[in-house]
Amino acid sequence: MKPSIPGEAEGTHPEDIEAVVQRVQTGDRQAYTMIIRQFERQMYTYCYYILKNHAETEDAVQEIFIRAYEKLPQYTSQATFSAWLYKLAYYHLMNIKKSQSRWLKLIREVKEPPEPPVFSRESMIEELLTVLSVEERHILLLKAVEQYSFEEIGGIIGIKPATVRKKYERLRRKLVTYRQNQGGSARETFAHSNR
């Protein structure tokens, strides 16, 4: 059975999203379902490659959308809703990672064995991402998942667009170098999957 991909069946134009946001802001709570469906698949992907754990990703995605709902009265159209939402997600993920990096991580490692490795495109992506710093991962994922411009990414993570560009170029070089040092295994996988 093909897994269900949330949000795949529906697509809403950015300008329509702003209208939906306004509806929610004026009290139409149910309209928020449209917003969730529009963004949840990409949001899941973004969170998953940061958190690398499906249970945590589900929790994070839910929390992000709930927080966004609660904060929606504060949203103004200065940034796109999408960028606003991802900014919220970025800070949420940063907070999760920070708390993980302390004692929580130790507990999890003892209690929950890592998910078994599966040879798939996704596991290969995961492996490649381990080469990158947390900030680099965010930049790459925001670029990949939502195809944001450097300016938009800069707005989300709070650094200058020119710096984002530099960091982005550097991280791509890092990935290329890593693949070469891998002695061709990753390259073969790329080539194989590319056929």
Next chain:
Amino acid sequence: MRHLPTQTDEQDMDMLEAWIRNSQIPSQSLSTKIMNEIGENTMKRTKRMKPSMLKKTVAAVSAAAMLGAGVIGTGFVSPAMAAALQNLPVVGSIFDNVDQDNLQAAIDQGIAATPNLSVTHDGVTLKLTELLYDGSRLSFFIEREGVELENTLVPWKGDNGVKGYLEHPKALADGQAIPFSEGSISEVPGAPDSFQVEYTKGISLPEAFELTVQAKVTGVDEIYEYNIPVSINNSALVLTPDVTKSSGGFSYTVEQLELSPVTTRLILDSTGKAPASPEQAGQFHASMVYYDLFDDQGNLLEQKRVGFFNEIPGTAYHVNELYAPVSEAVSSITIKPYTFTVNGSDWSIQGAADGTLGTKTYLPELEVTIPVQR
């Protein structure tokens, strides 16, 4: 030798991004779960608030710390504790509920000021924008700039090493810590990068003193310090009516009504069980007795904070509550005691909905009008 990316490398990287974008991550839509959660939260949160206060209260419940016994900021209350207390600050600005005339009077008397003092350390700016001291209540607002964080105050779980959260500030009068019995420190509803510190009870200060506020920001070593000379011409009218009203087994004595240009304070003691209406029976019971104040024109003076407690009401209360100020011309204030009807199974307040804290059952036999003579 450093490798220069080739066109193939660039294409591979573009492909990697496409793969990420199109990851086949098995996941059911979470929209139903999220919407259910939002529905429940909204129910919980709207029960005791007006629509315009919705956002304020959501922010305030999570962040406001009601503090007592002279301890400010030793720890923020956990969400569970906050939910239990259900103390909902209903302020948006220090000068909320203060009309133009009263505000002018407050400024003239030195009670209200907008010092706008700005201090920057390590890229983080704190600006002390508003200050209020009326002889019994001291409040100030601080705005933060230079960091983008969801919260202003250190989250109850801790700062996790994040730079830019505000820790509890210290307030000194003439170099000495200001003694007090109750105060609050809270994020400011509707102003994401602000917070308010307020000492509401038990402060005793001269009419003129040098106020020093020392604030600390996580990840910044330097202290943010502000020195503000305060000098008020305290014209607060203090009435001590010492009037007692009784009905059934309940009675209360009004000890003090304090009228300043920025606040009305009611102090009273009550004894006995709150009188119950016929509806307040079975699984429903009367809450503790609350008190509404009305001016001589019949205008309700909004209470600054209405506290709900998830417990069977006690039989003795010392009430010391703040309300909106009255105009200089007011000739009397009427106290109208009331109760809410509480569902004992879940402590919910009957009639609570968007726009109302709950249905009030007024107790007309306990009403009293206090004349105001200046």
